[in-house]
Amino acid sequence: MTHSDIKSRSTYPTILAIESSCDETSAAVIQGGKVRSNIISSQLDHAEYGGVIPELASRLHQQQIVRVVEKALSEAEVSKHDLDAVGFTRGPGLLGALLVGTCFAKSFALGLGKPLVDVNHMQAHVLANFLQEQPxxxxxxxxxxxxxxxxxxxxxxxxxxxxxxxxxxxxxxxxxxxxxxxxxxxxxxxxxxxxxxxxxxxxxxxxxxxxxxxxxxxxxxxxxxxxxxxxxxxxxxxxxxxxxxxxxxxxxxxxxxxxxxxxxxxxxxxxxxxxxxxxxxxxxxxxxxxxxxxxxxxxxxxxxxPDFQYCTDNAAMIAISAHFQFQAGKFADLDVTPFTRGGL
Structure with a gap:
């Protein structure tokens, strides 16, 4: 890879991001800070209980995450081999739910030989404002x-x-x-x-x-x-x-x-x-x-x-956060673990 290729990838990286902190299973692809896809699968099963059931949430994430990631890549018309990094929500959130997204992201990145970017969920909400035309x-x-x-x-x-x-x-x-x-x-x-x-x-x-x-x-x-x-x-x-x-x-x-x-x-x-x-x-x-x-x-x-689609939990906000971290050279090790509490 030439120096110009490295510089171009640093400025316009293609990143797959995964969000699984609570009851939305989401995957997004971003290229050069622009959203190519943002797939959100909401877990409607919790409604009958009047709140999110953590164990149920983690099981539903397991059932949906492969399909959601495949759909995000397909809609973005991006091959997994063209990715420059894999981003994911590290926390805060529900431990079981976070573990599903974390383990998938780590395995996916390892299998492809791509860098891993861990994202703070609260910082990502803030950075969702940079998905707008006039941030x-x-x-x-x-x-x-x-x-x-x-x-x-x-x-x-x-x-x-x-x-x-x-x-x-x-x-x-x-x-x-x-x-x-x-x-x-x-x-x-x-x-x-x-x-x-x-x-x-x-x-x-x-x-x-x-x-x-x-x-x-x-x-x-x-x-x-x-x-x-x-x-x-x-x-x-x-x-x-x-x-x-x-x-x-x-x-x-x-x-x-x-x-x-x-x-x-x-x-x-x-x-x-x-x-x-x-x-x-x-x-x-x-x-x-x-x-x-x-x-x-x-x-x-x-x-x-932000647009309504970027207000609730979604992977596009994880992707834009991962984009800025990628540009700053901030990557995660494969032994990274989720955290359930904390702010920024």
Missing amino acids: PEFPFLCLTVSGGHTQLVLVKDYLDMELMGETIDDAAGEAFDKAAKIMGLPYPGGPEIDKLAKQGDPKFLKFPRPDVGPYDFSFSGLKTSLLYKLKDGVKADSHFLDDHMADICASYQGAIVSVLLDKMKKAAQDAGVKHLAIAGGVSANSELRLRFQQMCNEQHWKAHI
């Missing part, structure tokens, strides 16, 4: 909100991120799902609350705003407050929940979004940034997207919101 400019602030994490991240470069604040208990997505379960709504609860909230009055109920520091979050008290308000309402009127479901959802969702954006606004002002982004599964929430854009317009900030 953010450094430094920028990213609010990452998902079922397992809520974080404010100051992004100084592709691989240089500083955690400014995070939740001290429940994540925002968890607060949505637990509230939906309390109200008898189907899993996953976040999209259901979002849909019903469009028809409701956000001022119907008032919820507390816990003071846990300038940039940190707490949602457990909000969830408990909802429980007591529902008990009091049903005690006074047995039809309270049925008659006011949309109003309750609008009030609860509005409270969560207000907490998220109030903290983000302060962090952005203190950090002096002009570009702001959101990421993670909850960034698909329609009210969060709308009010985030409004806040940025009012403050003369540039708002960055």
